[in-house]
Amino acid sequence: MALAAAALLLAGRVQAHDFWIEPSTFxxxxxxxxxxxxxxxxxxxxxxxxRYSASIEQFVIRQGGSEQPIxxxxxxxxxxxxxxxxxxxxxxxxxxxxxxIELPADxxxxxxxxxxxxxxxxLRAGRGERAKPGRERxxxxxxxxxxxxxxxxxxxxxxxxxYEIVPEDDPTTRLAPFRGLILYNGKxxxxxxxxxxxxxxxxxxxxxxxxxxxxFSFVLPHAGVWLIKSVHMVRAGFFSxxxxxxxxxxxxxxxxETPR
Amino acid sequence: xxxGWFLAAAMLLMPCGADGHEIGTTQVHFTLQHDHxxxxxxxxxxxxxxxxxxxxxxxxxSNNLNADTLRAEITALATVLANHTDVRFDxxxxxxxxxxxxxELPDDITxxxxxxxxxxxxxxxxxxxxxWRYGLVYSTYAVVFADEDGGSPVTQWLDGDAxxxxxxxxxxxxxxxxxxxxxxxxxxxxxxxxxxxxxHILFVLGIFLLTTxxxxxxxxxxxxxxxxxxxxxxxxxxxxxxxxxxxxxxIALSVAYVAIENMMTSKLTPWRPAVVFGFGLLHGxxxxxxxxxxRLPRAEIIPALISFNVGIELAQLTVIAAAFFTVAFWYRDKxxxxxxxxxxxxxxxxxxxxxxxxxxxxxx
Numbered sequence: 001m002a003l004a005a006a007a008l009l010l011a012g013r014v015q016a017h018d019f020w021i022e023p024s025t026f027x028x029x030x031x032x033x034x035x036x037x038x039x040x041x042x043x044x045x046x047x048x049x050x051r052y053s054a055s056i057e058q059f060v061i062r063q064g065g066s067e068q069p070i071x072x073x074x075x076x077x078x079x080x081x082x083x084x085x086x087x088x089x090x091x092x093x094x095x096x097x098x099x100x101i102e103l104p105a106d107x108x109x110x111x112x113x114x115x116x117x118x119x120x121x122x123l124r125a126g127r128g129e130r131a132k133p134g135r136e137r138x139x140x141x142x143x144x145x146x147x148x149x150x151x152x153x154x155x156x157x158x159x160x161x162x163y164e165i166v167p168e169d170d171p172t173t174r175l176a177p178f179r180g181l182i183l184y185n186g187k188x189x190x191x192x193x194x195x196x197x198x199x200x201x202x203x204x205x206x207x208x209x210x211x212x213x214x215x216f217s218f219v220l221p222h223a224g225v226w227l228i229k230s231v232h233m234v235r236a237g238f239f240s241x242x243x244x245x246x247x248x249x250x251x252x253x254x255x256x257e258t259p260r
Numbered sequence: 261x262x263x264g265w266f267l268a269a270a271m272l273l274m275p276c277g278a279d280g281h282e283i284g285t286t287q288v289h290f291t292l293q294h295d296h297x298x299x300x301x302x303x304x305x306x307x308x309x310x311x312x313x314x315x316x317x318x319x320x321x322s323n324n325l326n327a328d329t330l331r332a333e334i335t336a337l338a339t340v341l342a343n344h345t346d347v348r349f350d351x352x353x354x355x356x357x358x359x360x361x362x363x364e365l366p367d368d369i370t371x372x373x374x375x376x377x378x379x380x381x382x383x384x385x386x387x388x389x390x391x392w393r394y395g396l397v398y399s400t401y402a403v404v405f406a407d408e409d410g411g412s413p414v415t416q417w418l419d420g421d422a423x424x425x426x427x428x429x430x431x432x433x434x435x436x437x438x439x440x441x442x443x444x445x446x447x448x449x450x451x452x453x454x455x456x457x458x459x460h461i462l463f464v465l466g467i468f469l470l471t472t473x474x475x476x477x478x479x480x481x482x483x484x485x486x487x488x489x490x491x492x493x494x495x496x497x498x499x500x501x502x503x504x505x506x507x508x509x510x511i512a513l514s515v516a517y518v519a520i521e522n523m524m525t526s527k528l529t530p531w532r533p534a535v536v537f538g539f540g541l542l543h544g545x546x547x548x549x550x551x552x553x554x555r556l557p558r559a560e561i562i563p564a565l566i567s568f569n570v571g572i573e574l575a576q577l578t579v580i581a582a583a584f585f586t587v588a589f590w591y592r593d594k595x596x597x598x599x600x601x602x603x604x605x606x607x608x609x610x611x612x613x614x615x616x617x618x619x620x621x622x623x624x
Contacts, residue, residue, distance in 0.1 A: 017281055017398045017399075017420070019282065024369045033369065033370070034369075035369040035370060038282070039308075040281055040282045040284060040398050040399050041308065041398040041399075042398060043315065045308060045311040045312055045315060045321075046308060046398065047284035047285065047286060047304070047305060047308050047397060047398045047399040048284060048285045048305045048308065048372070049282045049283070049284055049285075049399060050283070050284075050285055052282075052283065055282070076372065077285050077305075077372045078369070078370070078372070081369075081370060099280075099281075099282070101280055101281065101419070127623075128623065199321070199323065200320075200321055200323060201320070201321065202315060202321055238505070238506075239503060239505075239506060240503065240505075241503040241504075241505070
């Protein structure tokens with residue numbers, strides 16, 4: 001009986017997982033040490049990911065008008081540490097090197113559907129590849145915002161990631177509609193599925209599609225820690241060992257109960 | 261700190277092909293014991309584990325729980341944990357019980373928090389192999405199988421809730437002898453060419469159809485053999501690597517090339533052995549694919565590599581011998597041998613090679 005239950009529980013799992021940044025605090029006081037955790041998982045529940053230098057393309061903190069690398073030790077969770085400025089909203093940025101993954105055809109299509117990538121299902125069908133395993137190289141582009149005493153205009157500036165979620169203004173100042181842009185190679189991307197998840201309540205999952213200007217918005221119903229995420233997929237180059245490249249953008253921040 | 265060292269050591273053992281999601285902090289040590297039981301220690305992140313269990317049981321999601329509350333919550337949901345721990349002996353599930361052995365939630369943010377779970381269950385007396393699957397993990401993690409009855413520990417990397425490959429139980433399984441390993445890979449190498457490797461067969465026939473003289477055939481076969489042996493070994497050890505989407509079209513092109521040259525000349529041109537050597541390097545990478553997929557234990561790589569290669573040579577010689585005794589032995593001295601046999605056969609091979617090239621570039 002227990003085994004049958006296990007088989008049922010194991011059967012429905014999603015095969016692709018989100019990636020985000022979870023700092024030890026989202027509102028550090030000036031001068032305090034902040035541990036930066038990396039997470040891989042789903043529904044905003046994630047396994048800790050230790051630091052692994054070979055996988056890191058960029059791991060920095062932007063605060064007080066300057067950018068510093070986030071230091072840490074390989075194979076250790078939390079993946080990095082820094083001392084918070086705390087004066088204005090800070091941006092943690094993480095960009096990974098590519099990793100290869102191969103999924104059976106049916107599981108690959110399930111994940112494409114879940115992440116609003118039906119366009120890729122159609123492309124695979126057009127190429128006669130629907131029965132083939134999904135071979136992809138995935139790249140992570142994660143950001144987190146840390147609340148400071150003052151808002152920061154830097155929050156609304158793109159970091160130059162290949163795929164990026166950029167807030168229109170600082171969402172850590174007050175609980176207001178979240179407006180943002182989806183950028184691919186620095187240009188607005190239309191029709192991208194964007195999702196918003198609340199950490200304390202897994203039943204709160206909002207979805208939106210970016211418009212022609214790459215813009216999207218959510219009315220966040222509660223204060224708390226939010227994860228905004230989106231995935232884009234493109235055909236891999238001829239010399240790649242994969243057929244597809246997936247680009248995973250995420251943004252975590254805490255929307256306050258009361259405006260600051 | 262011990263956990264950090266374990267993870268570092270496990271990463272060093274990680275094979276190049278351990279692809280999947282990010283490597284997380286979860287680790288599993290699975291031990292088969294003398295008293296026909298098994299036990300496993302699962303080390304993982306406690307808050308994430310609690311949240312996963314809450315999601316499975318429809319409870320509200322907790323955050324920032326203290327160590328005592330976390331321990332109590334995980335202990336209360338031990339049966340859910342057991343349901344997600346799938347241990348099978350020869351495909352038959354084993355009952356599982358799980359308890360919390362240790363939980364650390366340091367105040368110091370620079371230190372990792374972790375929970376150690378202890379899972380255990382009975383092992384059937386004559387079981388030959390065991391598999392492991394743990395459903396409450398999203399990242400890639402290492403499971404180390406150890407056998408108190410003398411089997412060597414084996415580390416396997418699993419992506420999320422994937423099932424492990426079967427781990428043989430030393431007490432009940434007779435290890436394969438060196439002779440059996442050699443025979444197995446000899447056969448595998450032979451079958452990889454005849455009948456499975458039609459592109460390699462056509463390449464060897466292309467070599468053969470150039471001329472009926474022995475020396476040019478020997479020169480080409482030797483160049484081809486040396487080249488593919490080199491890249492087979494280098495690829496197996498991860499020293500060279502080229503994506504199959506590049507290798508496979510080039511192998512098809514090599515088939516077309518030798519056949520087209522056969523139609524233009526019956527003499528061994530000075531560049532032909534060099535070209536055959538170059539193409540042999542590509543074929544070696546193609547051969548390595550089948551061995552790489554088998555994920556050979558390190559101790560078996562050398563005998564397997566040598567016997568697999570010998571199997572390939574025997575298959576090549578079989579192809580040449582079959583072609584010789586079917587056609588060349590009877591008609592090689594006829595004036596029409598080249599016009600009616602060598603050129604048309606080469607044309608057919610060239611057309612096939614070109615078709616494969618286009619197919620592998622655009623529809624692979």
